[in-house]
Amino acid sequence: MTGASVGMGRATAVATLGDRAAVARGSAGLAGAVDEVRHAGGEGLILPVDVTDPKAIDRADQPVVDAFARIDVWVNNAFAGVVAPFPQATPDECRRVTEVTGLCCVFGTRAALSHMLLNNRGTNAQVGPALAYRGIPLPSAYCGAKHAIQGRNAFLRCELLHEGTRARTTMMQVSVVNTLQFARVLSHVPGRARPGTPVHEPDLAARAMDHAAAHPRRLAVWIGGSTVAPPVGNALVPGLLNRYLAYGDDAQLDESEHAGTGTLWSPADTPRGGDFWAPGPFDVESRPGGAQGMDVPQPSMGRPGRLHRLWGSALRTQDVPQRGRFQLGPSRGVWPLRAGGRGKPA
Numbered sequence: 434m435t436g437a438s439v440g441m442g443r444a445t446a447v448a449t450l451g452d453r454a455a456v457a458r459g460s461a462g463l464a465g466a467v468d469e470v471r472h473a474g475g476e477g478l479i480l481p482v483d484v485t486d487p488k489a490i491d492r493a494d495q496p497v498v499d500a501f502a503r504i505d506v507w508v509n510n511a512f513a514g515v516v517a518p519f520p521q522a523t524p525d526e527c528r529r530v531t532e533v534t535g536l537c538c539v540f541g542t543r544a545a546l547s548h549m550l551l552n553n554r555g556t557n558a559q560v561g562p563a564l565a566y567r568g569i570p571l572p573s574a575y576c577g578a579k580h581a582i583q584g585r586n587a588f589l590r591c592e593l594l595h596e597g598t599r600a601r602t603t604m605m606q607v608s609v610v611n612t613l614q615f616a617r618v619l620s621h622v623p624g625r626a627r628p629g630t631p632v633h634e635p636d637l638a639a640r641a642m643d644h645a646a647a648h649p650r651r652l653a654v655w656i657g658g659s660t661v662a663p664p665v666g667n668a669l670v671p672g673l674l675n676r677y678l679a680y681g682d683d684a685q686l687d688e689s690e691h692a693g694t695g696t697l698w699s700p701a702d703t704p705r706g707g708d709f710w711a712p713g714p715f716d717v718e719s720r721p722g723g724a725q726g727m728d729v730p731q732p733s734m735g736r737p738g739r740l741h742r743l744w745g746s747a748l749r750t751q752d753v754p755q756r757g758r759f760q761l762g763p764s765r766g767v768w769p770l771r772a773g774g775r776g777k778p779a
Contacts, residue, residue, distance in 0.1 A: 435484050435541055436511035444635035476501075484511045484537035485529075494544040503552055507545035509538040509582075510560045513697050514575040517621035526619065527574040529697055535578030538585065542602070549600040556649045557602040559586050565606070567663035569678050571622065586653075603649035606660045610638050619697040 467477030478500050482493045497504055513533035515526045542557045549555030565583035568576035586604045593600055611632050641656040655661050666674040 434508045434510060435482075435537060444639035484540065485532040487540040487543075490537075490540040490544045494548060498548060504545050504548050504555055506556045506558060507541055507549075508558045508560065509541045511537045512575075514572055514618035515621070515697065516571045516618050518571065519573045521621045522574060526697060530574035531578050531581075533697075534575060535581050538582050542585075542589070546600060550596075550598055553599050555600045557589075557600075558649070559583075559602065559604050560607060561586075561604050562607055562609075563660045563663040565604070567667045567674065567678070572618070575618075583653075601649035604653035605641070606653050606655045607638050608633055608656055608660045610635055617696045 463479045463481060467479055470477035478497060480493045480496060482489050484490065494504065511533055513530050515522045515530055517526075538559050542559075545555065545557055549557075559582050561579045561582050564572070564576045565579040568580070583604060586602055589602045593602060609632050611634055638656055641654070663674070
């Protein structure tokens with residue numbers, strides 16, 4: 434798991450419990466994540482690695498194999514972002530976002546496949562929001578990196594099928610989650626970046642990501658009804674969707690908060706920083722995990738840039754059990770299946 438010191442990465446690492454979690458990134462957050470894994474009865478391995486360094490990634494996979502005998506699942510979740518009009522984002526900033534968010538998937542997947550192909554088993558899981566299919570104003574470098582991840586995942590899945598191996602790759606399209614992601618981006622605009630709605634808790638995404646990574650039967654798994662809206666809208670009414678998103682940049686900013694310097698060049702959990710754990714600052718408006726998660730709001734056209742509410746209202750997302758199975762169903766978003774069996778939608 435890359436990017437495991439905070440947010441969804443950390444929540445997913447802890448959710449694996451006894452399945453053992455090998456985590457990679459900064460310092461204080463990694464130590465806290467591993468403590469949680471061990472407290473829950475699992476095993477953790479700390480690997481502080483710069484995910485933009487392919488040689489460092491190649492060196493990191495061997496300790497995992499030495500500790501756990503093999504690599505069953507490799508999750509590419511590292512993230513960096515810049516919020517700015519495209520001309521104001523510097524070339525170095527765009528390059529850094531592309532390396533951390535995009536190329537880390539190339540380096541991580543290559544390192545993992547070197548072992549998975551030998552064992553004829555294993556799953557590579559790429560974390561990508563719906564922005565992999567439809568970009569929005571301001572986070573241009575991030576949207577571009579996620580779009581590239583989606584394209585590489587599609588080609589790699591086809592290539593692995595061609596090779597006849599049981600190693601697999603899948604995309605996990607995650608809805609808006611209450612993490613520190615929005616406070617850790619570098620911003621060139623007034624106000625702090627903030628998510629749209631609905632917002633879900635990290636543990637909800639973690640359980641779905643854990644299952645999706647272990648059962649990569651699909652090209653992509655959609656976690657949360659609102660993730661389906663951008664690709665559906667892009668396929669049916671691309672012009673209309675483009676106009677809505679073009680005027681929705683105000684919904685991405687909280688003018689009451691000051692913009693931060695972000696963690697583009699160094700992690701926040703340094704000796705001068707601290708352990709930031711998984712959840713973010715949007716507890717008041719977030720929908721809790723567990724059985725209350727992933728319901729979709731009623732349609733609202735009251736504010737530009739939120740067309741996903743209209744599309745999301747056409748989807749029906751069931752409650753999520755503590756330990757169940759997830760799969761994509763026609764026009765129903767993500768189905769939680771009955772634990773221990775294939776089940777069927779309610």
